[in-house]
Every structure is written in C-alpha cells, then in structure tokens.
Amino acid sequence: MKTRKDKAVIIEELKEKFEKAPLVVLTDFQGMTVAESNALRRVLKEAGAEYRVVKNTLMRKAYPGTPVEQIADKFVGPTGIAFAFEDIVAAAKALKKFIEEDEKLKFKAAVIEGKVADYSQLKALASVPSREELLGQLAFTLKYPVNAVAWSLENLFQKLVYVLENLKSEKETA
Numbered sequence: 001m002k003t004r005k006d007k008a009v010i011i012e013e014l015k016e017k018f019e020k021a022p023l024v025v026l027t028d029f030q031g032m033t034v035a036e037s038n039a040l041r042r043v044l045k046e047a048g049a050e051y052r053v054v055k056n057t058l059m060r061k062a063y064p065g066t067p068v069e070q071i072a073d074k075f076v077g078p079t080g081i082a083f084a085f086e087d088i089v090a091a092a093k094a095l096k097k098f099i100e101e102d103e104k105l106k107f108k109a110a111v112i113e114g115k116v117a118d119y120s121q122l123k124a125l126a127s128v129p130s131r132e133e134l135l136g137q138l139a140f141t142l143k144y145p146v147n148a149v150a151w152s153l154e155n156l157f158q159k160l161v162y163v164l165e166n167l168k169s170e171k172e173t174a
Helices: 003-020 034-046 056-063 069-072 088-101 119-126 131-173
Strands: 021-026 049-053 080-084 104-110 115-117
Touching: 003 069, 021 069, 021 088, 021 115, 034 049, 034 080, 049 088, 069 080, 069 104, 069 115, 080 088, 080 104, 088 104, 104 119, 115 119
Parallel strands: none
Antiparallel strands: 021 080, 021 104, 049 080, 104 115
C-alpha cells in the first residue's frame, strides 16, 4: 500500500510530466501480459519516451491545469500513459508500430504540443522523417550548391585549357 505521502509524490511527478511533455498518449492496455508491457516500456525507452501505468484517481488529481486536462474524459478503465520529452517523432513511430503489432494495446487519446490529437494525427507524426534524416537532407541541400559551383568552375577551367590548346595548335600550324 502506498502512503498518502507516496501518492502526493506520484501526483506531483505526473503533473510535472503532463506540463512538460510535448507528447502525451493515453492507451488502453487491457489484456496485455507483463512481458508485453515490459516490451512496450523497452521500445519506448529506446525511442526516448517513458510508459507508466498509474491509478486513474491519481491521474485525475495530477492533470488539472495542464494540457492533458483536455482529454480528462479518457481516464477510465485501464490507462497507460506514454510521455515523450525530446524526440516526439521517434516516440510516435515506436508507439504506432507497437499498437499495430500488438492488438491488445489500444489508442485512447493524445496531446501533441498542447493540442488534442486522434490516432490519425499520431500516425501522421510518426510518418515525419526522423531528426537524423532531416539533418541529412539539410546537409545535402546545403552541400549541393557548393558542389555545383565547384563542378562549374572545374568545367570552366577545362574549357579554358581546351581553348588555349586549340589556339596553340592553330598558331603552330600557321
């Protein structure tokens, strides 16, 4: 049994996470085994996210005044919460993949950047390229003009050399 003090600490932690997390996803985990639940936690942890299961009564005390208050009606039945703080795209991808592979885990609701989102919006977020992919695309975009100028200059010098060689050969024949 948790003491009143323990519960107050949990409520304070949840409130802080509800306020700071740019991605909060509520799920219904009914029917999942402990092994499946641990696999979900592991997958989300690898994506930089966290998955918690807390009693709805504690969650109801933690969400007032936070963006999660908008989905308060979803705190019924078995509810798990996924929090993502840094790479919300990676967390959305991991969660979407797990929901599609494990039929027992169901999407309830989400708050993305302070706005209520449905499953289609979570899937859209999951389809965004990862941070590394976007940085790679940016590097290519920045590198391409430099390469094009270098290629043009090289091509220009080759043409100049070709013209000078032709002039030299014409003067020698003349």
